[in-house]
Amino acid sequence: MEIDLRTVAIKPLRHTFDHIARRFGDKPASRYQEGTYDIQQTDIFHYRPMWEPDKILFDKSRTQVQMKDWYALKDPRQFYYGAWTIARSRQQDAAESSFDMIEERGLADIIPEEIKQTALAVLVPLRHVEWGGNMGNSFISAYGYGTAITQPCLYHAMDHLAVAQYLTRIGLVLDGPEALDTAKDAWMTGAMWQPMRQHVENVLVVQDWFEIFVAQNLVLEGLTYPLVYDYLDGDFSANGGTVISMMTRFMGEWSTETAKWVDAQIKVAAAESAENKALISDWVKQYRPLVLAALAPIAQRAFGDQAETVLAEVSAQFTARCTKAGLTV
Amino acid sequence: MDMNVKKKKLGLKEKYAHMTRGLDWQTSYQPMEKVFPQATFEGIKIHDWDKWEDPFRLTMDAYWKYQAEKERKLYAVLDAFAQNNGHLGITDARYLNAVKLFLTGISPLEYVAHRGFAAAGRNFPGVGPRVACLMQSVDEIRHAQTQIHAISNYNKHYDGFHDFKHMLERVWYLSVPKSFFDDAFSAGPFEWMIAIGFSFEYVLTNLLFVPFMSGAAYNGDMATVTFGFSAQSDEARHMTLGLECIKFMLEQDPDNLPIVQKWIDKWAWRGIRVLSLVGMMMDYMLPKRVMSWKEAWEIYFEQNGGALFADLARYGIKVPDCLTQCSEDKEHISHQTWATFYQYGGAAAFHTWMPNDEEMDWLSAKYPNTFDKYYRARFTYWRDEAEKGNRFYSNTLPMLCQVCQIPMLFTEPGDPTKICYRESEYEGEKYHTCSDGCKHIFDDEPEKYVQSWLPVHQIYQGNCFPEGTDPTAEGFDPLAAVLDWYHFNNGHDNLDFEGSRDQANFAAWRGMATKNT
Numbered sequence: 001m002e003i004d005l006r007t008v009a010i011k012p013l014r015h016t017f018d019h020i021a022r023r024f025g026d027k028p029a030s031r032y033q034e035g036t037y038d039i040q041q042t043d044i045f046h047y048r049p050m051w052e053p054d055k056i057l058f059d060k061s062r063t064q065v066q067m068k069d070w071y072a073l074k075d076p077r078q079f080y081y082g083a084w085t086i087a088r089s090r091q092q093d094a095a096e097s098s099f100d101m102i103e104e105r106g107l108a109d110i111i112p113e114e115i116k117q118t119a120l121a122v123l124v125p126l127r128h129v130e131w132g133g134n135m136g137n138s139f140i141s142a143y144g145y146g147t148a149i150t151q152p153c154l155y156h157a158m159d160h161l162a163v164a165q166y167l168t169r170i171g172l173v174l175d176g177p178e179a180l181d182t183a184k185d186a187w188m189t190g191a192m193w194q195p196m197r198q199h200v201e202n203v204l205v206v207q208d209w210f211e212i213f214v215a216q217n218l219v220l221e222g223l224t225y226p227l228v229y230d231y232l233d234g235d236f237s238a239n240g241g242t243v244i245s246m247m248t249r250f251m252g253e254w255s256t257e258t259a260k261w262v263d264a265q266i267k268v269a270a271a272e273s274a275e276n277k278a279l280i281s282d283w284v285k286q287y288r289p290l291v292l293a294a295l296a297p298i299a300q301r302a303f304g305d306q307a308e309t310v311l312a313e314v315s316a317q318f319t320a321r322c323t324k325a326g327l328t329v
Numbered sequence: 330m331d332m333n334v335k336k337k338k339l340g341l342k343e344k345y346a347h348m349t350r351g352l353d354w355q356t357s358y359q360p361m362e363k364v365f366p367q368a369t370f371e372g373i374k375i376h377d378w379d380k381w382e383d384p385f386r387l388t389m390d391a392y393w394k395y396q397a398e399k400e401r402k403l404y405a406v407l408d409a410f411a412q413n414n415g416h417l418g419i420t421d422a423r424y425l426n427a428v429k430l431f432l433t434g435i436s437p438l439e440y441v442a443h444r445g446f447a448a449a450g451r452n453f454p455g456v457g458p459r460v461a462c463l464m465q466s467v468d469e470i471r472h473a474q475t476q477i478h479a480i481s482n483y484n485k486h487y488d489g490f491h492d493f494k495h496m497l498e499r500v501w502y503l504s505v506p507k508s509f510f511d512d513a514f515s516a517g518p519f520e521w522m523i524a525i526g527f528s529f530e531y532v533l534t535n536l537l538f539v540p541f542m543s544g545a546a547y548n549g550d551m552a553t554v555t556f557g558f559s560a561q562s563d564e565a566r567h568m569t570l571g572l573e574c575i576k577f578m579l580e581q582d583p584d585n586l587p588i589v590q591k592w593i594d595k596w597a598w599r600g601i602r603v604l605s606l607v608g609m610m611m612d613y614m615l616p617k618r619v620m621s622w623k624e625a626w627e628i629y630f631e632q633n634g635g636a637l638f639a640d641l642a643r644y645g646i647k648v649p650d651c652l653t654q655c656s657e658d659k660e661h662i663s664h665q666t667w668a669t670f671y672q673y674g675g676a677a678a679f680h681t682w683m684p685n686d687e688e689m690d691w692l693s694a695k696y697p698n699t700f701d702k703y704y705r706a707r708f709t710y711w712r713d714e715a716e717k718g719n720r721f722y723s724n725t726l727p728m729l730c731q732v733c734q735i736p737m738l739f740t741e742p743g744d745p746t747k748i749c750y751r752e753s754e755y756e757g758e759k760y761h762t763c764s765d766g767c768k769h770i771f772d773d774e775p776e777k778y779v780q781s782w783l784p785v786h787q788i789y790q791g792n793c794f795p796e797g798t799d800p801t802a803e804g805f806d807p808l809a810a811v812l813d814w815y816h817f818n819n820g821h822d823n824l825d826f827e828g829s830r831d832q833a834n835f836a837a838w839r840g841m842a843t844k845n846t
Contacts, residue, residue, distance in 0.1 A: 008842045010414060012485035013834075017477075018492040018816065034481055035474035039440050043498045046508045047515040047780045051367050057514055058444075081471040082400040089397030092390045131352040135451060138463055142448035147440075154447055154467055161460065162389035165348045172339070177347055184351055198358040205363045 023071075032078035037071055040147045062143050063210035065269055065276050070146030072272070076264045077152075077257065084155045088162070091250055098246040099169060107243045108173050115241035116174055122232065122302050123248070124171040124183035125193055129224070130164035132200035133157070136216040140209045149213075152261060156217065159258070163251055170247050192301055196294040210269070211283055217262045219287040222318050225255035227295060231310050232302050263325045270326040281327040288318070288329070345386035350379070353456040367452040371517040373589075374582035378455025381577050384569035387464060396471070399559050403475060406555040411482045415551050417842050421616035422487075422835035423826055424548040426679040428480060429489040430610055431541050431553070433678060434506045436476040437497045441510040443469035445521055452518040458577075461570050465526075468563040475559065479552040486838075487831050488821040489678045495816050496678055499793070501784035502606070502670070504734045508781060509603050513596075515777075519578065520592050526571035528596035532637065534564060535629035536604050540611050543619040579644040586645050591773070594649040598766035601655060602733035608663035609670065612692065613684060621695035622663040626655070651766035654742050660699040661745055664692075668704070669738045671711065672723040675808065678817060680826035683712035703745050720825055724808065726785045730763035731778050732770050736785075737763050755779055 014021070016029040019038040045057045055061065060070075067073070079087070102108060108116075137157035144150040171179035187193045203215050229252045236244045270277040292315055299307035322329045339347070356364050368375075409415070419425070443466050450462035484490035497503045513524035529537075542557030544550075575593075578585045608622035620628075638648045667681075674681035684692065689708065692700045711721055727736035731753075741749045742765075751768035753760050755775040762768040771778045787793050791800060794810040812819045821830050 007412070008414060010486065010838050010841065013487070014485055014491060016481070017484055017490070019494055031474075031478055034477050038494055039437070039473065039477070040444070041437065041441070041494065041498055041507075044782050045515075046504075046511040046782050047777050049515040050777075051370070051517055057511060081467070081474050082404060085393055085400055085471075086397045088389075089393040092393050096390065127352060128354060134463075138447050138451040138459075138466075141466070142444055142451050150444070150447075151470060154443075154463070154470065157447075157463060158389060158392075158467055161463070162393075164352055165388050165390065168348050168352075172347060180347060180351060184354070188354060197354075201356045201358040201364070204356070205359050 030078065032075075032080050032083065035080035036074075036147050036151060038147075040145075040150070058145060060145050062145065063208045064279055065210040067146075067269065067272055067276075071148045072268050073146065073149045073265050075148065075152045075261055077261055079152055079155055084152075088159070091253060092162075095166065095247075095250045098249060099173070102173060102243055102246060110240075111174070111243050112240045115236055115239055115244065118232075118302060119170065119236070119241070119244050120174055120179055120182070121186070121192075122228065122298060123167055123244075124174075124179055125187045125190075126224075126228065127164040127167040127171075127180075127183065128187045129196065129200055129220075130160045130167065132204060133160035133216055133221070134164070135204055136206075136212045140212055144209045149265065153213070156258065159254060163254070166247065166250055170244070173247065192297040195297065199290055199294040202290075210280075213262075213265065214280055214283040215287045217258075218266060218322075219284055219318075220291050221255065221262070222259065222321065223288070223291045223295060223314055225251070225259075226317060227299060227302075227310065227314050229255060231314065235303070259321075263321065266322075266325040266327065277326065277328065281322075281329050284322055284327055284329045288315070341386060345383065345388060348388045349383070349456055349460055351456075353454075353459075361454065365452060365454040367518050368454050371519045371588070373519040373578055373585050375455070375578075376581055378453075378457065380580070381455050381457035382573060383457050384461060384573040385464075385566045387566075392464065395562075399562075400471075400475075403555055403559040404478075407479055407482075407552055410552045410555075414838070414842060416483055416486055417835075417839050418549045418551065420548040422831050423614065423680070423682065424544075424550065424616050425483060425487050425831060425835075426489070426681075426826070427541065427544055427548075427610050427614040428483055428550065428553060429679040430606060430614070432476065432480045432484075432490055433493045433496050433500070434503055434606065435537075435541070436473055436480070437494055438506055438510045439469050439473035439476065441514060442525060443467070443473060445510070445514045445525060448514070449518045449521055449526075458574065461573075465567050465570060468567070471563070472556075472560055475556050476553075479556045482552060486834065488818060488829070489680075489831075491818075491822075492816040499784070500678060500815050501673075501676065501729075502735075504782065504784050505606065506603055508734050509599055512599065512777075519588075522571070522574045522578075523589060523592040524596045524599075526567070527575045528571075528593065528600050530564070530567045531571035532597065532630075532634055533600045533604065534568065535633065536625055537607055538564060539629075540607050540619065540625060544611065544615045547617045547619050548615060575641070576644070579641075579646070590646060593646065594651065595770050595773070597649045598651045598764075598770065599733065601652075602730075602735055602763075602767070605662045605666045605735060605739075609667040612663040612695075613667040618691065621692075623659045623695060626659040630655070651764075651769065654764070654766070657742060658739070660696055661703070661740065664696070664700065664704040665738050665740065666735075668707065669727070669736055672721065673727070673736075674825060675722045675724075675823055676812065676815075678815070678822045680824065680829050680831065682826040683708050683715065699745065715825065715827070722824075726788060728761060729783045729785050730767050731760045731781055731783070732762050732767035734781065734783060735763060737761070739763050 015026050016034065020029045020033055023037060024033065040058055042058065049055060049057060134157045137153045137160060141150045141154035141157060144153060168180060171183060187197060203212065206212050206215060229248055233245050233248055233252065266280060270280050292311060295311060299311050303310045319329055355361065446462045446466035446469055450459050450466055453459050453462065480490060497507055513521050516524065542554055545553035545557060575589065578589055611619065611622045611625060638646065670677055671681045671683065689705055693705065714721055729736055737748055737750060739749050741747045749764055751762045751765065753762065753768060753771050753775065760771060760779065762771050788811055793814050794800065795814050798810050800807065809819060817823055826832055
């Protein structure tokens, strides 16, 4: 049986803001829509930026990719700030309880030494790669065009910072603060990390923001995350290192979720025009071998004589993913 | 089984240091100046980024935890507000006009703050300020969105809210706040931090954000005040960041002092001009007043700001010269600004009105030196004329200040009956400013301010009519064409409150909700 609470019903004059109604009609709009669409200014900027006087403040020409409507790049997760932060806090609760349990019970001590050393050598220096991801995505959030893409890129930048901090905690749990110094030394001077550091630094100076999106969010993450949080994590679990998997759970879930968002952006941008498709495909073809080369010594350390096989599998899966998103790579 | 020896728990500061410091590195495959190309062009010298003291030691896990909790509470209140016709709980429909000013003039700036702090968070070579700026960037998009969401329900029922982004870019008085943020974002990252991080968020926030939120609390606006409370702890963080940033710049190199002082002078004055809109809001637009503009200025600027500048004196920072004029201006600007909006009420996206007798008495009491002497007679005259059916609307357009873009409505220091004009020349052209403060800013960077898109000039040049308009056509009405281009619903968004659709609907709906007829 239903109960029927009565309220005073007032007929509204309109259901949403005009700029939302122009896109979707005058009907109740979602919080994602009202918080995202057309809230970036597009017209009439008073002064040329002192740091880039040949452009206006928000300028479509900061990338070679061209879109008739930049708001076509919508986020399938519909993340506005509240949705994003609440989703992440739930994931953080789960991660926190894992870390708590591991720290309380000293579970790091039961990890086999060999696994622990691999985790210290491979996972902890990745915090610097995450910092690069944070830099690239904050660049897009500042200089990209249209809130539909600049907004999730800031969330993505903050997520990268969070992953860097989870990796830091892994170092602290496994070996204490010295682990961080060792990892930084390896990052700065160790032979295994130099190709990756060089690649990350090269991406830091890219000026086309959509190119950064492809290089960082599609190619670098698309190859590194499966390698580390899928294959290597599987190895850890299979060899008595489940404790490490408990600490990388956030990264695994996060990369599955964010890959869907990244793919949706690539798909829409590539479907827009033959030029976009060619441009993005070329970027993938340019960056894929560079990332694979940078990952090779890391894979060697992680998988030994299986490294080539694993990298080949990761690469094949990545290429299939790009094809599915409409690229020719 | 042996008991494990637990590792010593790290303290908060230590933990934060590990979590954040050391993530960055000196690049060697690419030069640092290419990775951080905006770090030096403003002339600010930083020798050691690690000397930065993190003002709030928040790791992402803690950030998500606190913020998600606040978001859940806020949206629960907004849902309840919408479900229960919370808009009928406000003191008086006139109050809505303060909210309109906020949504059209302030919320879009929160958005620009988000983008600007993302840029600062990319451009500083130090990990401490980068992370702090990025957290502020993500807070600012929170503020833009939660304000839009809080005010969305008002938009469904009342006029003037419906196309706020379009209006911000075009409407004459909204170019005042818009140009302020365009100015800051088009400068470099250090000036941005002084402009927004320090001047706006630290020095002026109690005169900007707080009056609107207190006004909401006093006038029964549960949606906006809940947002205000929810944003309070974010704002406190932003204030500490602004202060830390200025101290850091001053401590790093003595050569930074004159640059920082110049920016403080500029942005204090720019900010104060924007606050004229807040002053009139406090004195005229709130049915239930919180305090007068003059009182707010005395408490928040003269007392609190005075203490701040006393604190900064040890670095050699002086109180900006232009501020001496403010102790005189505080008696006038709200009246002069409201009088201007009343006259140009045909072209404003909110309603205007003249205060009633009781309100005029309040103004006399709060402004014993000026209200009766300079303003009451004029306001009474306008009100009497309106009651006779001769509501006065000015059909000309006012001259705008080249810097702050406010109409030339402020008066000469020492003579509140004479409009203040200043003139500068640049490359053979004359430019006009409203005050010594704005003239000083113009003369220092003329190449920047000659670019200003001044709404009145643009109207006269024919750039503010809908596409396809023929201004030579018989019976062409330029004002109507401009309002059309602004996307005003002419007759609903603008004009006097008396006789407005807002007034009629609010009365009818409140009647439905409280009576049985």
